[in-house]
Amino acid sequence: MKVLIAQRNPIVGDLDGNRAKILESLNHGRKRKADIVLFSEMVLCGYPPRDLLFHRSFIDSMMIHLEHLVKASTGITAIVGMVRSNVERGERKLFNSAAVIHDGHLLGFQDKWLLPTYDLFNERRYFEPGKEMKIWDIRGKRVGITICEDIWQHSHHFTHVNYGRDPISALAECQIDLLLNLSASPYQMQQPYVRKNVCIKAASTLQCPILMCCQVGANDQIIFDGHSLYVDTKREVCHIGKGFVEDEIFVNLDDIKDVILCKNDVHTDLLSALILGVKDYFTKCSFKKALLGISGGIDSSLVAYIAAQALGPNNIIGISMPSYCTPMQSRNDAKEQAKRLQIQCIEIPIIHPFDSFLHLLDPYLQGEKREVAKENLQARIRGTILMALSNMFGYILLSTGNKSELAVGYSTLYGDMCGGVGVIGDVTKTQVYELCHHINKVANAEVILHTILQKPPSAELRPNQVDIDSLPPYDIVDRVLKEHVENYLSIDEISERYKIPYEQVIELIRRIYGAEYKRRQGPITLRTSRKSFGIGRYYPIVQRWF
């Protein structure tokens, strides 16, 4: 039995384009004499299509495209992820499904049993759980088909959800020869390893090999890393698709030779994910060039690097916008960093509009709050300049705020929070440093300037300001952020476990909830952690728990 795992990058809603990709992989499969071409979950419409699923015309179109695929399946079997109508009684009118196509015939569908409705997933909003687990006879082999979440319950990886049934246990009673899984499993740090372990557990129970086809590519905030898998019953042995690019992995089940162990580096993966996130946002929206404010600080330097990798340095324009309190060192660092990254750099000082606003608002600005207003004014003037250039040239503005800042609201709404995509909005300040050091280490060069890496973090909105004037050190911020936001630890638990003063923990957590209204108006942020502020975390703005 020979299987081609077609790890493709579909565009949400682009049924024509996605069908073309499917047809292309079918041709490749035929050329390589594959018996089966396996696609990822919802490859036909792209994952996640969200409320597009409520449009009847969208579902109907998918069926028409399926008919076309059936006709084009001469001499081969294709397993294609899609959505189909549930015409029988049920809470929902749709199934998340895999169409099983063979040699010009539609053999039937395998519907997804387990519908994730947590974190960024919302499948119960759209789908009815599958009712039947079918065994498919393909070339004399007994083949089971599962879709993404279906394979996860069995490993007890989740503690927050416990489905009433387990497709792997159900299949274990059917003595299958092969399990196929169609996935759209979002990237988050460490996820490729976890996914492998989930497959190993299922293979061990089923005592048969598993092929998992994973979606690759980014759609809005969500990045899919690919890394499709072959896992066999020898457990530790697996064959893995490339990460963060399309790939077609040919597996001859009767002659397994290419054994590749997973040994990705977490920082390399994280960088690749962010680069793919930016790249796909631009290419899938047909944008070419990006704009960003560069301050000579570490966040904008990292975002400029990522953008240059994603779109090419020629397509990136950095705008340096010094104000009355910008040190000369930062102006020079901004220019020098741009030069290192080979991106264009334009300097537009904001002194004149700042003075003009200050003069206009002078009667209203008094006392200590005058200083806060002046800080935000600088950030909003910069946002206005960047957006004017964006409107003028059609360049998309990248937002450079990191997760730690977004967490505690150390950012200006309609100022530095402006932008189409928050590139590092799910990357903590600690990780920002790690990534920059990693970049320099891998390149064995000063790609990110040492001066930038070494100076203390500062918003530079007042003379001689540094972040620790108004925030605890970032290692403490990031610890509290992770334990409270990702792990739901309480104030007491964090304070005790990490020996951080109770008052400091409570103040940070208060800030996290207090900044909810800002984050709600921020740009989409590329999701790379277990719990992103951008998607998958839903808190009230008006509430009194914290």
Add this chain to the structure above:
Amino acid sequence: MKVLIAQRNPIVGDLDGNRAKILESLNHGRKRKADIVLFSEMVLCGYPPRDLLFHRSFIDSMMIHLEHLVKASTGITAIVGMVRSNVERGERKLFNSAAVIHDGHLLGFQDKWLLPTYDLFNERRYFEPGKEMKIWDIRGKRVGITICEDIWQHSHHFTHVNYGRDPISALAECQIDLLLNLSASPYQMQQPYVRKNVCIKAASTLQCPILMCCQVGANDQIIFDGHSLYVDTKREVCHIGKGFVEDEIFVNLDDIKDVILCKNDVHTDLLSALILGVKDYFTKCSFKKALLGISGGIDSSLVAYIAAQALGPNNIIGISMPSYCTPMQSRNDAKEQAKRLQIQCIEIPIIHPFDSFLHLLDPYLQGEKREVAKENLQARIRGTILMALSNMFGYILLSTGNKSELAVGYSTLYGDMCGGVGVIGDVTKTQVYELCHHINKVANAEVILHTILQKPPSAELRPNQVDIDSLPPYDIVDRVLKEHVENYLSIDEISERYKIPYEQVIELIRRIYGAEYKRRQGPITLRTSRKSFGIGRYYPIVQRWF
């Protein structure tokens, strides 16, 4: 049997405050010799608490508060909406539940069966469906208890969801004497009437009276209108709680006298909802004063009126910010309208910062796009001024964009879209006019200036600009908006049914999807329609279906 329906306005997460309200109503119940005090769904934590539910300490605290309520229930029965842990096997670890408390004892819980997971609801994210439908013996009567959605399936009101089971049918086999329902049913236009019909249908099946206690008050975007109900088996007769305020409705089931038919006016209701939405956002966040840009146009006039009603005219400050292309008429209208509403009005012309930006950006602004950039520049300067004043004085900025503009992206991100709350973001331009005429009619006075009502809509960002320069008339915009966004009609269907040119429909729908990225960064908007852009509608930004 005497029941006090306690229609209260809980604050999300304010367990102490909500408990105090519950205790107060228990006292009122005792004073009035009620047998039962009936509360609304999740009255203890406020609805919807969203991801606060994932904090163990939040759930634990609710149980502690429940113990306190049990102790305080001497001589009376209380039915209290709350959340409790599911300690048995199940997909989710929580139940949406009603605690049944009697005279110092906790009799047990009735868990919600039907968990809405559509539009703005997301209950499958948190809750396990209830398993058992209990019959409660209260003062010798057989009483059934249901929670919100539980009563809706039976009326077949929804076409998009069909639960596998129906609590009303289940109860119909048990011959109950009385049905209680705890609700947190969001306001949308016409909803109070629909809710009544749902109760009438259930009463008809059960052949017993129904008491429905509805949450009142606004939490973030969602407005709850109250209008708690008594419906008896004579069908058309009902007793209804007040709309949009807290109310305690005393119903003596053995001696029904007060028969009040529902006859609310849709425009009065809509205005009341918006006023409550603003009021609760401010009071629940402990804000007092609001700021808004007033242009002498109809949208900002309506928002100023609503804000003055919600917070008192003394707490509203209107800022008029004329630019080089603002007609003198608009400047005068802004001042005169403010005077009529008895709100403060400050004029801050934006000419100087505008010239300053223009000078700074002159080298980069060329051709026709220069004009677009200039338009947005004016809007963003205004946003920056408003936010500077907001930062300075702690006043909260109200956004004045209407739903029609938000739909087609006829608004400037980080400009007129700035603000904490989008007051009329779910009100179409057509409705804006209707509401203003309604206000004048009810007051029998020119509350909203005739000159403002009569002039053609304009953004006034270019000399002599009117909206229909770049948009179809608003009756067409609003028709397409309603039919596509609320009813999911396709381009063909809309074009044929309403005789609107196909090209015009497609252009409008294209604009609706194209503006998704803007709306995602807008302020929360008060929800008043069946399908709001603010909450309950989730589309990808990056997609190629439209």
